[in-house]
Amino acid sequence: xxxxxxxxxxxxxxxxxxxxxxxxxxxxxxxxxxxxxxxxxxxxxxxxxxxxxxxxxxxxxxxxxxxxxxxxxxxxxxxxxxxxxxx
Amino acid sequence: xxxxxxxxxxxxxxxxxxxxxxxxxxxxxxxxxxxxxxxxxxxxxxxxxxxxxxxxxxxxxxxxxxxxxxxxxxxxxxxxxxxxxxxxxxxxxxxxxxxxxxxxxxxxxxxxxxxxxxxxxxxxxxxxxxxxxxxxxxxxxxxxxxxxxxxxxxxxxxxxxxxx
Numbered sequence: 001x002x003x004x005x006x007x008x009x010x011x012x013x014x015x016x017x018x019x020x021x022x023x024x025x026x027x028x029x030x031x032x033x034x035x036x037x038x039x040x041x042x043x044x045x046x047x048x049x050x051x052x053x054x055x056x057x058x059x060x061x062x063x064x065x066x067x068x069x070x071x072x073x074x075x076x077x078x079x080x081x082x083x084x085x086x087x
Numbered sequence: 088x089x090x091x092x093x094x095x096x097x098x099x100x101x102x103x104x105x106x107x108x109x110x111x112x113x114x115x116x117x118x119x120x121x122x123x124x125x126x127x128x129x130x131x132x133x134x135x136x137x138x139x140x141x142x143x144x145x146x147x148x149x150x151x152x153x154x155x156x157x158x159x160x161x162x163x164x165x166x167x168x169x170x171x172x173x174x175x176x177x178x179x180x181x182x183x184x185x186x187x188x189x190x191x192x193x194x195x196x197x198x199x200x201x202x203x204x205x206x207x208x209x210x211x212x213x214x215x216x217x218x219x220x221x222x223x224x225x226x227x228x229x230x231x232x233x234x235x236x237x238x239x240x241x242x243x244x245x246x247x248x249x250x251x
Contacts, residue, residue: 051202058198065171071190078184 001087008080019063019087023056063087089152092126098142098149099124112141159233167230170194175223175250182243193227193250200224223248 001022003015021027032049063070066087073085099109099120106124107117113134122128130138139146171194179187200221223235227250236248 047204051204054198054202055195055204058195062192062195065194066192070192071188074186074188074190076186078181 001085004082004084004086006082008077019060023059025053028052028056059087090126091129091150092124094144094149094152095120095130095138095142096124098144102142104141109141113137158237159231159235162230162232164230170197170228173227173232173250175227175248178245178247178249180245193224196220196224218248223250 001017001019003017005013005015007013029049032047032052036046068087070087071084072087073083075083099106104112106120110117110120113120113130115134119128119130123130135146135149139149142149171192173193175191175193175196177187177189177191179185181187218236226235232250234247234249236246238246240246
């Protein structure tokens with residue numbers, strides 16, 4: 001996983017993370033528990049481990065298919081800051 | 088760089104027209120057409136509808152070089168791509184100037200639908216709550232590609248969902 005951040009001043013920060021470190025059974029369990037715990041505060045509907053795990057498996061499969069050049073999210077703010085998440 | 092003059096020249100040749108023939112059809116001198124094609128001047132705005140009609144292109148394509156693409160098209164079965172190779176793109180342009188692009192492979196959307204995950208569960212965005220991804224998936228399965236959803240909200244935000 002690559003997180004590419006470009007600030008409005010043109011500075012670029014590139015962060016590389018092993019995707020499997022962030023997206024695995026353990027982190028899914030922790031993430032789901034955290035989301036469900038904070039459901040009261042943010043009003044996000046509940047998620048279950050069995051819902052998210054197939055999604056994570058598919059993300060890993062798609063990473064292989066897309067040739068690791070899959071830009072999942074690309075956000076450009078009005079003031080010129082840019083954040084890209086490339087899987 | 089592709090200029091309006093180059094486009095006039097290119098499409099005139101495609102139509103097998105000579106400069107003086109085009110000039111006669113438009114009621115201008117052949118020198119005027121030559122000047123347009125050499126980017127020394129531009130056709131008068133009142134001539135654009137007739138010029139684009141003669142050249143068989145839209146005014147947008149003539150002036151900006153942009154082809155008008157169909158908003159949505161339904162492909163016949165033999166032309167359809169494997170659904171797993173299609174990408175669902177969500178484009179959000181806010182009024183403040185923020186731009187968000189999300190690219191989701193259709194296979195991932197399929198898994199999300201099968202497991203019952205709804206969009207607000209992923210991003211907490213209530214505005215996307217009423218967008219039925221199962222319905223979009225069915226459309227794509229039946230060969231629809233292109234701009235499937237376009238929403239302009241009251242506060243100026245635009246949400247577009249397209250498949251390619």
